[in-house]
Amino acid sequence: MKIAGYCRVSSDKQADEGVSLEVQESQIRKYAELYDIELLEIVVDAGESAKNLKRPGMQKIIELMDFGLCDGVLVIKLDRLTRSVKDLCYLLERYFSKDKILISVQERIDTNSAMGRMIMNMVMSISQWEREATSERTKTVLAHKKSNGERIGNIPYGYRVADDGVHIEADEMEQKIIFDVINLRKHGMPFKIICEAMVQNSQFNRQGKPFSISAIHKIAHI
Numbered sequence: 001m002k003i004a005g006y007c008r009v010s011s012d013k014q015a016d017e018g019v020s021l022e023v024q025e026s027q028i029r030k031y032a033e034l035y036d037i038e039l040l041e042i043v044v045d046a047g048e049s050a051k052n053l054k055r056p057g058m059q060k061i062i063e064l065m066d067f068g069l070c071d072g073v074l075v076i077k078l079d080r081l082t083r084s085v086k087d088l089c090y091l092l093e094r095y096f097s098k099d100k101i102l103i104s105v106q107e108r109i110d111t112n113s114a115m116g117r118m119i120m121n122m123v124m125s126i127s128q129w130e131r132e133a134t135s136e137r138t139k140t141v142l143a144h145k146k147s148n149g150e151r152i153g154n155i156p157y158g159y160r161v162a163d164d165g166v167h168i169e170a171d172e173m174e175q176k177i178i179f180d181v182i183n184l185r186k187h188g189m190p191f192k193i194i195c196e197a198m199v200q201n202s203q204f205n206r207q208g209k210p211f212s213i214s215a216i217h218k219i220a221h222i
Contacts, residue, residue: 008080028076157218
């Protein structure tokens, strides 16, 4: 039985947190040696997200299984393979529920058994639930801040931070510029001429420099 190892990191931060490619490869080789698994090769995806299966290394793994060149995949953790329940179900139904094996070292999952397949589905479902719950909490917090008039992200042109340092309020000077730009556009004035008019009227951007044509275009569509 020939098994292909698979390693993945999506960022330098992950590498620093103990899931570097070197650590993954080392654990895969140790596991294969311990359980007398013939390791065909170790496929690597560096700097690749697991949000879908469109990764060079992952596509190679799929090709190896499609052409019958390997009998399964060995990873140190399921999230190295995929973070999507949908993609996991696809892999499970097409490969790992039939003649291919998926082994995850840290979760102690081996889809060679029905128990292993059941545990894998449970682990991935919980993982997906945690991400969705976190996303919902973030949206709730942002909506609450927005309803209270609190600042979220960058300050839009025409506004400034209020004295309390939390809320935003209209900036009279920038509001005047917005009014002038929109009014000039209504009268058919080209963006380039508006830029020149801003300079003549001593109206500049937040950095004290003349407005670019693209900046005037954005202001005109506020």
